[in-house]
Amino acid sequence: MGFKKDFLWGGAVAANQCEGAWNVDGKGVSCSDVCTGGSHTTSKRITPILEEGTFYPSHEAIDFYHRYKEDIALFAEMGFKVFRFSINWTRIYPTGEEAQPNEKGLQFYDNVIDECHKYNIEPLITISHYEVPFALTQKYNGWASREMIDIFLKYCKTIFERYKGKVKYWLTFNEINGATGAFGGFLSQGILNEGTKDFMNQVDIPQLRFQGLHHQFVASAKAVKLAHEIDENYQVGCMQIFATMYPLTCDPKDVIACQELNHVKNWFCGDVQVRGTYPAYMNRYFKKHNIVIKMEDGDLEILKEGCVDFYTFSYYMSGCATADETKKSGHGNLIGGVNNPYLKASDWGWQIDPEGLRYSLNEIYDRYQIPLMVVENGLGAYDKLEDDGSIQDDYRIDYLREHIVQMKEAVEDGVDLMGYTPWGCIDLVSASTGEMAKRYGFIYVEKYDDGSGDLSRRKKKSFEWYKKVIETNGEVL
Ligand code: BG6
Numbered sequence: 001m002g003f004k005k006d007f008l009w010g011g012a013v014a015a016n017q018c019e020g021a022w023n024v025d026g027k028g029v030s031c032s033d034v035c036t037g038g039s040h041t042t043s044k045r046i047t048p049i050l051e052e053g054t055f056y057p058s059h060e061a062i063d064f065y066h067r068y069k070e071d072i073a074l075f076a077e078m079g080f081k082v083f084r085f086s087i088n089w090t091r092i093y094p095t096g097e098e099a100q101p102n103e104k105g106l107q108f109y110d111n112v113i114d115e116c117h118k119y120n121i122e123p124l125i126t127i128s129h130y131e132v133p134f135a136l137t138q139k140y141n142g143w144a145s146r147e148m149i150d151i152f153l154k155y156c157k158t159i160f161e162r163y164k165g166k167v168k169y170w171l172t173f174n175e176i177n178g179a180t181g182a183f184g185g186f187l188s189q190g191i192l193n194e195g196t197k198d199f200m201n202q203v204d205i206p207q208l209r210f211q212g213l214h215h216q217f218v219a220s221a222k223a224v225k226l227a228h229e230i231d232e233n234y235q236v237g238c239m240q241i242f243a244t245m246y247p248l249t250c251d252p253k254d255v256i257a258c259q260e261l262n263h264v265k266n267w268f269c270g271d272v273q274v275r276g277t278y279p280a281y282m283n284r285y286f287k288k289h290n291i292v293i294k295m296e297d298g299d300l301e302i303l304k305e306g307c308v309d310f311y312t313f314s315y316y317m318s319g320c321a322t323a324d325e326t327k328k329s330g331h332g333n334l335i336g337g338v339n340n341p342y343l344k345a346s347d348w349g350w351q352i353d354p355e356g357l358r359y360s361l362n363e364i365y366d367r368y369q370i371p372l373m374v375v376e377n378g379l380g381a382y383d384k385l386e387d388d389g390s391i392q393d394d395y396r397i398d399y400l401r402e403h404i405v406q407m408k409e410a411v412e413d414g415v416d417l418m419g420y421t422p423w424g425c426i427d428l429v430s431a432s433t434g435e436m437a438k439r440y441g442f443i444y445v446e447k448y449d450d451g452s453g454d455l456s457r458r459k460k461k462s463f464e465w466y467k468k469v470i471e472t473n474g475e476v477l
Contacts, residue, residue, distance in 0.1 A: 001412050002474060008122065008418055009470040010082035011075060011425020011442070012376055014129040014174065016058045018428040019088060021065035025104035028094025029134040031142075031190050032058045035199060037434040037449060040348050043200035044434040046186060048138070055451050057429040057436070062445045063455050064426075068112050070457065071426055074443055076119035078463060079470035083121050084375055084421045085112065086129035086174065089155055095135035096151050101158045109159075113166050123167050124375070124421065126239065127156060127223070129174035130431060132190030142190025143179075143212035146296075149219045156223045160230045168235055170227060171312060171375070172220040175241040177269035179209050179216075181336065187431070189216070210291045217272050218299055221306025237310040238273035239375060242266060242364070244318035244356040245337055248327065258321035260285075261337065267367075274311060274368045276304040310418065311368055314376030315403075318343070318356040348380055348438060354402035361410035361417065371416045376423040377403055380430065380438040383460065391444050391460040400462070401477045408474060422466075426457070442466050 016032035023029075037057050038044035050056065064071060075083055089096065091105030116123045132142050140147050160170075178184035182204040185191040189212040193203040220238065227234040245262050247254040263281045271279040277300070286293065319337025327338050343351040357377070365372055379399035383391050400422060411417050424440030427447070436447050442463040447453035468476050 002408060003411060003417070005473070006081075007473060008082040008124075008373070008420070009474075010080040010084065010121070010124070010419065010421045011078075012084035012124075012421040012423050013064070013425065013428055014086045014126065014131070014431070015088035015091075016061070016086075016129070016131050016429075017424075017431060018062050018064040018085075018426065020059060020061040020063040022056075022059040024065065025091070025108070026094060026102040027088065027105060028090035028096075030058075030088060030090045030131045031134050031137055031186060032130055034134055035434060038199065039433055039435055039449075040438075043198040045197060046192065046199055048134075048192070057434045060447075060451070061429050062427065062447055065108070067455070067457075069115055071443070072112070072115045072119065072121070074457065074459070074463075075425065076121060078425075078442065078467045080119075080121050080425075081470070082124050082169075082419055082421060083116050084124040084126065084171075086126035086131065087159060088131050089128060090131065090133045092158060093133065093151075093155055096133040096155070097135070106158070106162050109163070110166075113163060117166065122169065124169040124171070125159075125163075125167055126171045126174050127159070128152070128172065130187050134190070137186075137190040137192050141192065141208070142186075143215050144189070144191050144208040146215055149215055149222065152219045153222055153226065156226055157230075160227050160234070164231045168233055170223075170234060170236045171239045172223050172236065172308075173216055174239050175314060176213070176216055176220070176238065176273070177240050177265060179213055180265055180268065182209075183432075185209050185212075189213075206289055207291050210286070211293060213269065214293050214295065214299070217269075218302055220273060220308075221276070221302045224306040224308060225302075235309040237312045237373070238270060238308045240266070240270050240311070240313045242313040242315050242360050243336070244315070244353065244360045245321050246318065246340065248320040248322035248324075248338060248340075251323070253323035254321060257323040261321045265336070270311060270364070270368070272303060273308050274370065276307040278303075308370075310371040310373060311364060312373040312375040313360075313364070314423065315357050315360060315374055316377065316423075317345075317350040318353040319351065346379060347382060348433075350380070352379070352399060354399075354406045357403050358406035358410045358413070361407065361415045362413055365410075365415040371418045373418040374407065374420045376421070378423040378440040380424075380440055382437060383427075383439045383444060385444070389458065391458070393460045393462045396440075396460070396462045397465050400466070404469065404474055404477055
C-alpha cells in the first residue's frame with residue numbers, strides 16, 4: 001500500500017502571482033493587475049485606474065516570466081513529476097476579444113511547457129486562475145454576462161489547438177466555488193459592482209455571482225467537450241476550494257447547519273461539474289435568497305455532456321458550523337464558520353487540520369468515484385533569513401509531512417489519488433492579501449512587501465526534505 005508508482009508529485013503556482021511582466025510582449029491588463037498590496041489586517045484595494053506611486057504586486061511579482069528556466073530547473077532538482085501553472089488569459093487575448101491571439105503570449109507558454117518536458121515534468125494547466133481580462137470586467141461585468149461563454153471558449157480553442165500533443169492535464173476554473181462567497185465575485189469572476197473599493201468588502205450581489213457560476217458551468221462543460229474533440233488524450237478536471245466543515249457540536253441543529261453550508265460551499269459546484277446536473281438542494285437555497293438562474297435551452301444538456309474527467313481541489317484548513325447565532329462572530333478563517341477548539345491556526349488565522357484532508361478525500365471519493373488530485377496545500381508563513389543565508393522552515397516541513405501522512409491514510413482507505421502539488425512551490429504573491437511576506441515555497445525569493453529585493457532564489461530547508469519525499473515516493477517523511 002502507499003502512493004501509486006506513477007504518483008504525480010510536484011508543485012503549483014498561478015500566472016498573476018508569479019509571472020510579473022504585466023504589460024510586456026503585448027499582455028493586457030487582468031483583474032489582478034488592478035489590485036494593490038494589502039495585509040492580513042488591511043484589505044487590498046481595487047483601483048480601475050492605476051494610481052501613480054502605488055505598489056501593485058502582480059506587476060513584477062517574482063518575475064517568473066524572465067526566470068522560468070532557473071525556476072523549472074530547481075523544480076526538476078526536487079524531482080517534480082508535474083508542474084501546475086496557469087495561462088494568463090490576457091497574454092493570449094489582451095482584452096479577451098481580439099480576432100487573433102497574441103503570438104508572443106502563446107510562445108511564452110510553449111517555452112514553459114518545453115522547459116518542463118526537458119526534465120520529464122508533466123504540465124498541469126489551469127485555464128483561468130484569478131486572471132479575467134479587466135477589459136471584460138469593464139465591458140460585461142465579467143462572468144455576470146453570458147457573453148463570457150463564447151469569449152472563454154475562443155481562448156480555450158486557441159490553447160487546446162496550440163499545445164496539442166504537449167499537454168495532457170487541464171483544469172478549467174481555479175476554485176470555481178470561491179464564487180459562492182462574496183470575495184470570489186471579483187477575484188474569480190471579474191464582477192465589479194459599483195461602489196466596490198476593497199477586495200475584502202465587495203459590494204455583493206449574490207444573484208450576479210450565482211448567475212455567473214451558471215455561465216462558468218456551461219463554459220467549463222463546453223471546454224471539456226471541445227478538449228476531447230481536439231485531442232482524445234486530453235484530461236480535463238474541475239478545481240474546487242475544499243473548505244472542510246464539521247458541526248461545532250453534536251446538537252442536531254449544528255449538524256443541519258453544517259450540512260447546509262457543505263451543500264452550498266463544498267458540493268454544489270463539484271456536483272454540477274462531475275455529475276452534470278444541478279443538485280436538488282440548491283432549489284431551496286436559491287428560493288431562500290431570491291436567486292433566479294436564467295438558463296437557455298440546451299444548457300442542461302451541455303452540462304451533462306461536459307462532465308469532468310477528474311476532480312481536483314485545494315485544501316488548507318477546516319472550520320466548524322453552528323446554528324447558534326451568538327457564536328458566529330470573531331472567527332479568523334477565510335472559509336467562514338467558527339473556530340475549532342481542537343485546532344491551532346497559522347499566523348493568518350487559517351486553522352491547520354491534516355486529518356481533515358483524509359476525511360475530505362474520503363468524502364469526495366465516496367461521492368464521485370473518479371480520480372482525485374490535491375492541487376494546492378501548504379502553510380503560508382513568515383520565513384526568516386538567517387545570518388548564514390539559510391531558511392530553517394521546519395514548521396513548513398511539519399505541516400506538509402502531516403498532510404502527506406493523512407493523504408497516505410486516505411489512499412489506504414481506498415481513495416484513487418493521482419497526485420499532489422503543494423501551493424506556491426516557489427514564494428509568490430498571496431492571492432488574498434497581496435503580500436510577499438506570506439510565503440509557501442520550498443524556494444525563497446528575495447522580494448518584499450514594499451517591492452524591494454533582488455529577486456534572487458535560494459533553497460529553504462524544506463527543499464531537500466521535499467526532494468527526499470519525492471525520491472522515496474512518500475516513504476521517507
Ligand atoms: C488558493 C488560490 O485560494 O489559495 C491561490 O488558488 C492562493 O491562488 C492560495 O494563493 C493561498 O492563498 P493566499 O491568500 O495565502 O495566497
